[in-house]
Amino acid sequence: xxxxxxxxxxxxxxxxxxxxxxxxxxxxxxxxxxxxxxxxxxxxxxxxxxxxxxxxxxxxxxxxxxxxxxxxxxxxxxxxxxxxxxxxxxxxxxxxxxxxxxxxxxxxxxxxxxxxxxxxxxxxxxxxxxxxxxxxxx
Numbered sequence: 001x002x003x004x005x006x007x008x009x010x011x012x013x014x015x016x017x018x019x020x021x022x023x024x025x026x027x028x029x030x031x032x033x034x035x036x037x038x039x040x041x042x043x044x045x046x047x048x049x050x051x052x053x054x055x056x057x058x059x060x061x062x063x064x065x066x067x068x069x070x071x072x073x074x075x076x077x078x079x080x081x082x083x084x085x086x087x088x089x090x091x092x093x094x095x096x097x098x099x100x101x102x103x104x105x106x107x108x109x110x111x112x113x114x115x116x117x118x119x120x121x122x123x124x125x126x127x128x129x130x131x132x133x134x135x136x137x138x
Contacts, residue, residue: 001044002040002041002045002120003121003122003123004037004045004046004119004121005047005058005118005119006026006047006050007051008052009052010051010053014049014059015051015062015086015089018084018085023065023083027073029081034119035078035079037119037120038081039068041064042064043067043082045063046062046064046126047062048060049086056095057094059089059090060087060089060090061086061087061088061089061130062086062087064083065082066082067082069081069082090134091133096110098132099129099132102132
């Protein structure tokens, strides 16, 4: 199993919408590196959902429920999507400022490449993020 961080604009489609829909296509990604990460994701992987904009915080936990597939709305095989389902809101939102302040995240993509919309999360950092968000079971 791999771990991912998915960035969402809560004004467009945030974790609340994902909870309401129960399953959604994760789309709209065009950055080549983010697409490379999406192509590496697999059904059953876990993801943290991060809200951009004013909030700038990790807010929820989701499961990737499909393998990547070509975006059916586009005529471009390089542009992939996958389906996600919410698991739960985090016990408390984890602000980007708290992540940046922790030296363990110095090399984490969220800190180094803040515009990247899909990124892998190494297992030790995954556990640390969940712990910082008040989750008892990392």
